[in-house]
Amino acid sequence: MESFKLCLLLWMCMIQWINAASWIDNNAWKRFTRVSSCKCSCGVTRREQRIVGGTPTIVFAFPWMAGLLYKGNLYCGGALINDRYVLTAAHCVDGVDPRQLQVLLGGHDLTNEEATEAIIRTLSGLIKHPQFVRKTFNNDIALLRLNEPVQFTRSVSPACLPVADRSYTHENATVIGWGRLSENGPISPVLRQVAVPIYSDSACKSSKYGTKAITENMMCAGYDNGKLDACQGDSGGPLHYDAADRKIDIIGVVSWGQGCGRAGFPGVYTRVGRYLSWIAENTRDACYCGRREGRATSDIWNR
Numbered sequence: 316m317e318s319f320k321l322c323l324l325l326w327m328c329m330i331q332w333i334n335a336a337s338w339i340d341n342n343a344w345k346r347f348t349r350v351s352s353c354k355c356s357c358g359v360t361r362r363e364q365r366i367v368g369g370t371p372t373i374v375f376a377f378p379w380m381a382g383l384l385y386k387g388n389l390y391c392g393g394a395l396i397n398d399r400y401v402l403t404a405a406h407c408v409d410g411v412d413p414r415q416l417q418v419l420l421g422g423h424d425l426t427n428e429e430a431t432e433a434i435i436r437t438l439s440g441l442i443k444h445p446q447f448v449r450k451t452f453n454n455d456i457a458l459l460r461l462n463e464p465v466q467f468t469r470s471v472s473p474a475c476l477p478v479a480d481r482s483y484t485h486e487n488a489t490v491i492g493w494g495r496l497s498e499n500g501p502i503s504p505v506l507r508q509v510a511v512p513i514y515s516d517s518a519c520k521s522s523k524y525g526t527k528a529i530t531e532n533m534m535c536a537g538y539d540n541g542k543l544d545a546c547q548g549d550s551g552g553p554l555h556y557d558a559a560d561r562k563i564d565i566i567g568v569v570s571w572g573q574g575c576g577r578a579g580f581p582g583v584y585t586r587v588g589r590y591l592s593w594i595a596e597n598t599r600d601a602c603y604c605g606r607r608e609g610r611a612t613s614d615i616w617n618r
Contacts, residue, residue: 332467335529353398355467357604358562359476364468376421377491379474379565380506382419383407383459383551384435392492392552393459394565395420395473397601401459403551404568404585405447408457413441418459419481423491426504432470437462442597444590455570455585457551458597473604474553477564477588484515488536490569490582492549511536511554514581523579532589534567537581542580554584 360376381401393403401418408416422433440460447454464470481491491508519535520526529535536554554567567584587594 323434342454351596353602353604354468354470355604356562357396357473358564359472360561360563363365366420369552375470376508377474377553377555377563378421378468378470380420380422380491380553382422384417384419385411386415386436387417387423389419391550392569393418393601394553394568395465395471396476396565397473397598397603398464399404399461399601400598401461402553402568403457403459404485404570404586405443405455405457406449406452406570407551408413408441408443408459409447409449411441413438413459416459418439418461422493422506424505432468434465434471436465437454441464444593451528451530452571452583452596453532455532456568456590456593458588458594464602467604474555475558475562475564475604476591476594477556477566479588479591481566481588482516483513483534483556483566486513486556487511488554488566490536490552490567490584492552492569495500511538511582514532519581519583522581524583527585532586533570534584535581536584539578539581 360378367599379395381395381403382389383391383393383403391403391407393401393407396402416435418438420434420436438459439462440458442458442460444454444456447456467473487510489510491506491509493503493506507592514522514535514537516529516531516534517531520529522529522535548569549569552569553565554569556564556566558564566587568587570583570585572582
């Protein structure tokens with residue numbers, strides 16, 4: 316009997332050890348971050364409903380929007396995903412001295428400081444994806460660690476990260492930025508937005524870019540006839556998906572494209588859902604605002 320109890324105890328310990336092993340843990344994301352330690356909610360917008368053909372956003376519609384400043388000049392976008400890190404494109408920071416970078420948060424109209432509650436932060440770290448390829452823009456994603464945690468307000472709060480393994484094919488998404496209003500046109504001083512449909516993987520590879528240019532880490536969004544698109548200066552900014560619960564996920568990062576709004580050349584975005592583990596591993600010291608209330612954990616992390 317004693318031998319049976321000992322075997323049973325060893326078996327229970329082994330089961331607990333297996334369940335704790337990260338190499339078979341489908342919920343490993345939760346082990347890397349303090350998901351529920353902040354009394355806040357991600358992806359909350361006040362929106363009522365450099366972008367080519369877009370419209371201005373209302374103030375505080377996208378409180379996670381970040382602007383990357385190099386020597387004081389805005390040149391790329393990003394998105395706040397927790398109290399410490401901004402998600403952006405690797406090509407925006409490739410070869411850039413992080414000591415020369417600053418991050419603008421809470422901005423809207425860059426010509427009217429009184430209309431916003433903007434803050435500027437320096438960096439204490441820069442994490443570019445180790446497998447970023449400049450020639451192809453594969454794995455075009457990076458994290459910027461702010462010099463100190465952000466206190467969330469109506470003008471500065473994080474977006475939600477997406478669920479994994481979802482294609483979003485034929486769904487409508489929204490891209491925002493302060494980039495050029497047209498190819499080689501002027502920069503927009505006001506944050507703008509435009510809605511773009513997401514291509515299927517096959518349609519993306521069948522575009523004028525060709526199959527070899529598009530990897531599994533990329534997604535296309537835009538219109539066959541062009542006109543509405545992201546442009547220079549929008550790189551690194553977020554591509555949003557509006558969920559049924561009215562929370563907003565960042566499903567893409569503005570990466571590259573042929574010109575701006577050209578027919579047959581949709582915008583190409585880094586697919587954020589493929590990098591959740593990498594993001595989690597590199598933001599362990601951050602405070603997250605959770606995913607979404609009212610959803611099961613398995614649905615939140617594994618769908």
